[in-house]
Amino acid sequence: MLDSEDKRQQAVLDRYREAAAEFQTGNVPPTMTGYWLMKKSLVSHDRTWADMAVALAWLTKQYEANTPFERPDGLQAYSGLGTKLEYATDMLPRGVDVSWVYYTPSKSLVSFSVVCCPNRFHPQIPCPLQPS
Numbered sequence: 832m833l834d835s836e837d838k839r840q841q842a843v844l845d846r847y848r849e850a851a852a853e854f855q856t857g858n859v860p861p862t863m864t865g866y867w868l869m870k871k872s873l874v875s876h877d878r879t880w881a882d883m884a885v886a887l888a889w890l891t892k893q894y895e896a897n898t899p900f901e902r903p904d905g906l907q908a909y910s911g912l913g914t915k916l917e918y919a920t921d922m923l924p925r926g927v928d929v930s931w932v933y934y935t936p937s938k939s940l941v942s943f944s945v946v947c948c949p950n951r952f953h954p955q956i957p958c959p960l961q962p963s
Contacts, residue, residue: 860942864928865953867946874959883923886945887916890931897941900934909933919945926951 854861856872867873880886891912899909910918919929923945930944948958 863953864930864944864946865950865956867944868948868950868953868956868959871959876960879960883920886923887919890919890929890943890945891916893941893943894931897935900936900938923947928952 853859855869861867861870878889880889894912894915902908915931922929926947926949928944928946928950930942932940932942934940948956950956
């Protein structure tokens with residue numbers, strides 16, 4: 832028979848296993864960008880690219896559809912699109928994921944990422960799809 836501490840530890844372990852099993856199909860975002868590769872339910876050929884220019888075009892489209900909040904004093908609240916694209920152009924060929932997260936004028940938080948695969952920091956996670 833398990834004592835109360837063993838029961839508590841078993842309950843925590845059971846909950847961890849349950850959460851881990853739900854992660855791939857659930858709507859909880861990952862704690863690390865490379866873990867997006869584990870969310871098989873979000874995989875699609877139209878979001879899998881081998882050409883960095885196509886990934887940059889997708890980032891630009893997302894940015895333009897969800898422009899960032901502008902400060903009332905006229906100062907820039909976030910890096911501009913040019914700076915973001917310059918950074919992405921530098922990082923993606925190195926295998927470094929790119930995430931853009933900011934608030935929109937409606938105070939909504941937007942977040943979008945380009946995740947490299949194979950992933951530099953999570954090489955054990957297989958690519959869910961080959962680029963088309």
